[in-house]
Amino acid sequence: MPDFNHTLNQALDPLEFTQAVSCIPNPSDPANSPEVAHAVAVAQQAQPQSGVFFNFDPPPPIPPFQLPRIHRLIPSAGPTHGGIEVTVLGANFHAHIPLNCVFGETMASSTQRWSDNTLVCVLPARVTPGVVAVWFDGIDAQDDGTPPCLFTYTDESDRGLYVVFWLRSCIR
Secondary structure, three states, X not given: OOOHHHHHHXXXXXXXXXXXXXXXXXXXXXXXXXXXXXXXXXXXXXXXXXXXXXXOOOOOOOOOOOOOXXXXXXXXXXXXXXXXXXXXXXXXXXXXOOOOEEEOOEEOOOEEEXXXXXXXXXXXXXXXXXXXXXXXXXOOOOOOOOOOEEEEEEOOHHHHXXXXXXXXXXXX
């Protein structure tokens, strides 16, 4: 059997020989005992392997996007001059989707989201009284057979004249 130490000693200079010999395990060292070797092997098996952190299963299906729905407007009627707050009750008023209420063809000047089912908007003015559908800007109205939510614009200019006339009659 060849003497490896002698061969290494002849082939390497003293520094390389010391480094090479220091890599050879010493059987009398307690760190090289079979128990330590077994513990190291168990620890290495417990280490995560490459790719274990990745789940290669397909991701779960994304739930279908629920379109917003309007159930009720409070109040459901208001003056043609606009400017009053209208509370919109409904469902699926998602925080990550900007919702701007539209009364007929006119967008509300402000729409604030209070929760997933409550919005408050400022009624836009309208030239003529009448009934208009209320929906959201940029979102197609649902065609699922449910009737649209309606708002009634009322002409209160006559009422204002009546109040003035009534006040004048009370003063006399």
